[in-house]
Amino acid sequence: MTTSELPPGAAPLTPPDHKSVPDEKIVLAEIAGLIVTVLGEYAPDPADIRPDTLFGDDLELESIDLVMLSGQLQEWYGDRVNFAEFVAGLEIDEVIALSVGRLVDHVVECLSAGPASTPGPGAVRWS
Known part of the structure; x- marks a missing residue:
C-alpha cells in the first residue's frame, strides 16, 4: 500500500529501530497500524483495536489477510x-x-x- 492509498487521515507507517524492547502498548499500536494497512478501507479505527480484539470474529480477517499481515510483520520487525x-x-x-x-x-x-535476553520480572501479559 502506498501513502496515496492510506485511509484519510492515516499517516504512513515507518518501521521503528527496536534497539530496546518496546512495551505491550507500543507493540499494540504498531500492530493496529499494520492491521489498518492490511484491511485498507475496511479497517476499523486503530483505537478500536484492543488486546481482546479477535482476528476472525471482530476484524473478519480471512486467510489472505493473515498472509498479508505476516508480510507486514516481517517488514516491520524483521x-x-x-x-x-x-x-x-x-x-x-x-x-x-x-x-x-x-x-x-x-x-x-x-x-x-535477543542474545542472552529474557523477559524481565513482572512482565504483564494480555489476557
Missing part, C-alpha cells in the same frame, strides 16, 4: 518475528480464537529474546 511459525505452532481452535493481544505477547517475547 526476522525476529515470524508470524507463520507462530501460527503453525497453534492448535486450530487457538488460530480461530487468535486475539490481537496474543500476537502482541508473541511479538514482545520475540523482541525480548
Whole structure:
C-alpha cells in the first residue's frame, strides 16, 4: 500500500529501530497500524483495536489477510518475528480464537529474546 492509498487521515507507517524492547502498548499500536494497512478501507479505527480484539470474529480477517499481515510483520520487525511459525505452532481452535493481544505477547517475547535476553520480572501479559 502506498501513502496515496492510506485511509484519510492515516499517516504512513515507518518501521521503528527496536534497539530496546518496546512495551505491550507500543507493540499494540504498531500492530493496529499494520492491521489498518492490511484491511485498507475496511479497517476499523486503530483505537478500536484492543488486546481482546479477535482476528476472525471482530476484524473478519480471512486467510489472505493473515498472509498479508505476516508480510507486514516481517517488514516491520524483521526476522525476529515470524508470524507463520507462530501460527503453525497453534492448535486450530487457538488460530480461530487468535486475539490481537496474543500476537502482541508473541511479538514482545520475540523482541525480548535477543542474545542472552529474557523477559524481565513482572512482565504483564494480555489476557
